[in-house]
Amino acid sequence: MAKSALPELKPLLDMSDISKSFAGIPALRNASLHVAAGEVHALVGQNGAGKSTMIKILTGYVKRDKGDILFDGAAFEARSPQDAQAKGISTIYQEINLVPYRSVTENICLGRERRRFGLLDWNSMHEEARALMGRFKIDIDVRKPLLSFNTATQQMVAIARSIGFKAKLVIMDEPTSSLDEREVKVLFDVINQLKASGISVIFVSHKLDELYAVCDRVTIMRDGQTVKTGTLKDISKIELVASMLGRDIAQVSKHATAFGDRKGNTGELILDAKNLSAGHKVHDVSLSVRRGEIVGLAGLLGAGRTETVRMVFGADRMRSGEMKLADKSFQPVEPINAIQAGIGFSSEDRKLEGIIPDMSVAENLTLALMPQLTKAGIVDNEQQRKIVEKFIARLGIKCSGPDQRIRELSGGNQQKVLLARWLAMNPKLLILDEPTRGIDVGAKAEIQTIVKELADQGLGVLMISSELEEVIEGSDRVFVLRDGRNVGELTGKKITEAAVMAAMAHGDHLAPEENA
């Protein structure tokens, strides 16, 4: 299919039937990726779809369990990224893997310095660096340290370094995430130039507009499989999003979650945030949460959802915008301000930002509550035990007892402990970032039920989830973000997969819904 779509191009890379498991859990199942010579190929998929595993296999970071790779007409096997590079496949990562304090020349020639009489031949290296940068129409003093140039130029140096190895295929993993609009344009020029000189590019990005602007074909992955491949011109944005999320636009499955349909009867405003912006990811986001309401925050990866809620919680600094909490101006500087104002935040990454692995279930559960459990600086163990046992029973946390170390618990039970950490605080607003990620189906349904009950009792919930049905069925109201901006607000019956996906895909500014 894919090959017949572009018959005039000869294939450069053929990865077929690639499978890979990590500790028994399959990351790739018979996935495939075909890239033609001189094309820009988009590789897309949600978190955990298998894109990075695919790339890591291609570049020799990890070994595949099975499958064939043909590159440039011959069987291809990379032992390491260096080996892959030597064989013509270069990778440019999100982070710029260069040495900022050294000169452009040194960065470009790093690891393949030219020697003359045992000494470095600086003249010929400078010459090579200058020629390479000239290829991208960039005229800079290559003797100056990399650090003294802007990010775009640094990015160009990274790319030049890859091309310097005479690469036939360049992999770009979210190359635009730290670039501004002008710099993105420069990068696109570079990509077109690469294409013109017969070099293929695999372009990984979550920004749909960019894909359509620069890519010829696309491979969509989901759950470790290749679900669709074809010419971008023939695939609409909505189809692309639907394939990534595993949805059929026509068919909408009912009640895939334990939320049931939300009624949408809600009270007064708790949180009212307007025109928030911060960092590279959030440009202009407004949202609000009412008493007893579950508000979903939808968007593709990199839309700025996590960054937005971290701002509300005081974990990241706000650049501009206005927040009101229960009608009072609210400007949290540190999480403690938000906690004292009655906000709880269960973060996206349990391991990095949630649990304290060496501490017990009890200590983890009461981490935020602790100041209230102490008299004259001494922890009241008796009271702590009572509270912990109450929550273990109420949330059905499976553990050998309050003193078991939390790292020995399953993901779902860890998540329940973290939920209890905030519930113990009796918050007015609870922010849940991916509350059911990476936990088993049973625990998932239990957590969804708990959240629903809490909202029915008057708690305001702001929920981020990459699982569409969770957002759609769980929310009374949904805000859709795209590239750090609001692109839709849906209420009640208007929350449908089609509407949410349309907003994610096109960024249509839907007319703000009037609350009937």
Added chain:
Amino acid sequence: MSTATTPNLPAAKAFDYKSIMLKNASLLAFLALVVFNMIYTNHFISIQTLNVNLTQVATIVIVGVGMTLVIATGGIDLSVGSMMAISGAIAPLIFLGTAVKISEIHLAVAVAMVVAIGLAGAFGWFNGWLITRFRIQPIIATLVLFIAGRGIAQVSTNGNLQPFKVPEFQWIGLGRWLGVPVQVVIMVLLVIAAAWVLKRSLFGRQILAIGGNENAARLSGIPVASVKRWVYCISGLCSGIAGLVVIAINSSSDANLVGLGMELDAIAAVAVGGTVLNGGRATITGTLIGALIIQLVRYTLLSNGVPDDVAKLVKALLIVVAVWLQRQGRS
């Protein structure tokens, strides 16, 4: 399948046995050393031997208590030796009347102690401020005082040795309380207090939470910066006390020598005692045992005619073994 699983069972049991051994490795090593000495070292079982060893180990343990708390937050304090020198230099300036004249000697000694220890605490707080305000790595931030601190001590005494004979002060290093050396009493009190703080207090919980996962601690509303500053301040206070003990024993204060190399002894005691150097887990009694092991090894070798330089090698070996054991315990 069954043939493949059955051999695993006894292996699992053996592992449990092993993990208990690993958990108490330092205590077992300590007991082994005691038994060894009881058999091979003459006059080992005597009050005198006990006192000699405890007196020598006391300063290491006192500093080690502060160091354990610092390491529990995931940090390190290289400046303890220099802060001992500062405290040891300042106190005689006051009770000898060089800097200020206080006629009543008891009052002078009291002021000297408070000022010396307080100053060391203030410098410790400064360490914490550098680390939290400017996000400097602890090893670098405390290196500043490691270098500058001894300089400060030397400048404040014009580089002079300060000899003295002031019994009103020297009880802290030479006195006995019910037959027990006073610095040993101080050591025991500090160990008990710190162990209790770690186990029962909010502050102790916050220390371990920060060391265990700083991001999670911050998101749970723990005042990370202020806790860290206090921890480094405590490390400074402990060093201040240790500095006074040292000059009291020596009957003189030499800014060049007081606390020299103490940072390494204290860190070694913490490591050998089983506190994880990455933070999040800490044992004060472990530090006590760790210091005792190091001391006892040195004593054993010296009393059996092995020179001090070789004893240092053995000390280094002990640290390697301790770190290796930690890694075993983790995997």
